[in-house]
Amino acid sequence: MPAVDIAPPNTNYPPKPTIPSIRHEVPAVVFLLGPASYHAPVVREDLSGKTVIVVGANTGLGYESAKHFATMGASRVIMACRSKERGAAAVERLREETSTESAKLSIVDLTDMASMKSFAAELETRCERIDLLVLNAGALPKPKPEITKDGWETIIQVNVLGSSLLSLLLLPRLLETARKYHTMPRIVIVGSGVHYWAGALDKKTSNSPEILRALSDLTDGFVPPRRYQESKLLNLLFTRALNERLRPTHATIIVNRVDPGLAATELRRNANLPWTTRLLWDNMAVSAEVGSRELVWAALAGKEHAESMRGAWVARCTVREPSDYVLSEEGRIAQDRIWHEIVATGINFEPKIKDTVERHLLNL
Template sequence: MRSGFWAFVTSQWKTQAPVVKEDLAGKTVIVLGANTGLGFEATKHFATMGPERLILACRSQSKGQAAVEELKAATGYSKAELWIIDLADFESVKQFADKFEHDGGRLDILVENAALASDKYEATKDGWETSLQVNCLSTPLLALLLLPTMIKTAQQHSTLPRIVVVSSEVHYWVDIEKKVCENTDILKTLGSSEYCTTKVMMSRYMLTKLLNVFFVRALNARLPKSTPLIVNTVNPGYCYSELRRGLKGIMAFVDYLMELALAFPTEVGSRRLVWAAVGAQDKPDSLRGEYINACKVEEASDFVLDAQGAKVQDRLWDELVEILSKVDPRVTANVTQYLSA
């Protein structure tokens, strides 16, 4: 499927669907990036559905605590928990997973919303370009570390848990350069300082959203059909958000003008995240591995769907597992036990 700029514009002007509701009594929900923007608005919606546990996974203790208090004031929900995670730090992701393994119990919904948009190269202490690590390495790492808990939850409680990875329609507007695909290591090339020129970083966010789509499709393809777990990816649309706070100069100015003309409220975009997490209860299997836009399944980009894209997807998966297995050996164990080759 192709989706150009005009299709993007017209989609922003359409009336958006109301939020879908589902009884979450007894269930546990984790929302990453829950202290602000889309994550916080989605968290407010989940709170009204009465989950037993609602975990706000945030990077900042102070901002996260403020969000917990604001959530209670806005919804009356008093059981929200603040857990700290920094996706720019692999050790922090591992510690979060360790804590959940020991203290979390069941896990029914994981919304991986935390993301970074930056047009400047900066490396994490782990040696990766920051937005690539946050959006495309740590996001899969947490999902793979929590995979056994979600499958166990399904088996013990006869439920169908969901992993929702927030991507974007901008994945239609980018592909991976042929010269990169010809390299032995695609991800290492994409994350290197040599590759991340000013021009490359101009489209870095779009590339990370493409990689999110590839991850979801690859993970779903390796989940046996009998596995009681739904994994999908969702486009929240173009909303007012702090996501783009890292943009500078001309890109920040252009984004400001686009927000004035096209952006819809953050709460509206959060409805799409909620739909991906609890919608389509009459046919949940239709969401397996799918790209969701405007509360319905749509085709991913032509680059994702063509034969070359399929090869790239498999290579990216193999590289990702190799990289993350060095970060945490549990990745290898979980992939071996729960996924097919």
């Protein structure tokens, strides 16, 4: 934090206000206004022969990023969607708009772990290689919280467990792709600058035996905006934990997290947002296509500086510093706890994750 002049006692009263940390203030502005004032060009690369998977691809950021990848010549752009009907319509639309046949449909429901398991098994059979995995699917909390059939609060399962477990389920194929084709596959997890607003986990949650279980316990009330912020914070902690555990021999894999900014998508369709938030969204949001450029940048840019992209938080098409909490000792402890909780959850529903962790990741 920048130094602040402190007035002598009993003079210049009231005291001068503390200058806010730029690390706190800039991300908030970036989230709301940054992309609106900064329309980055689309990073382009020849994706001939490559397979791209976009989860949450039937609309919004996912659809637009899938469209960009298709126009770059990807052999396969697998559009993973929850609804078969909406997904099929999106695939047909993308084929028409790009004049390519690369778009393929796959079904996955992040509120159902059995669906995630089936999705990963299908891709193992269907895809000889995976070059880019873009995990875009997410949700805003509804006014009344819900519990999934797997026993988790919905936002925790979709925004935290969903992207994390799919990363672990598909990691072996990404590593095999890197080894076999001498490429550098990437996992891009779509997050949000609101992780700054989450601050630290509250003491009750931090002191609980299991953070994720504590957040799925709804007996103490439920605050939708806070839950969304927490989910994006935990999402970032997992990304950093996974990156740190990739063995040096697997340095050809890059995992990062990207903030697309405030974009006009269907994310809010089931959320009961305050009128002030809706006003901001209606008047400041960029188009889904503009927001998708951030996803494409995180997936393709920075090859000449690959190390800076590992475990990075990306916003406005550059690598940025995450929140003070994420970088703190308290955040480090939470990061390790979240990692072990997610891995344990994954092993419970798909034992193969244990083999993936033991064979391919460091035991930190």
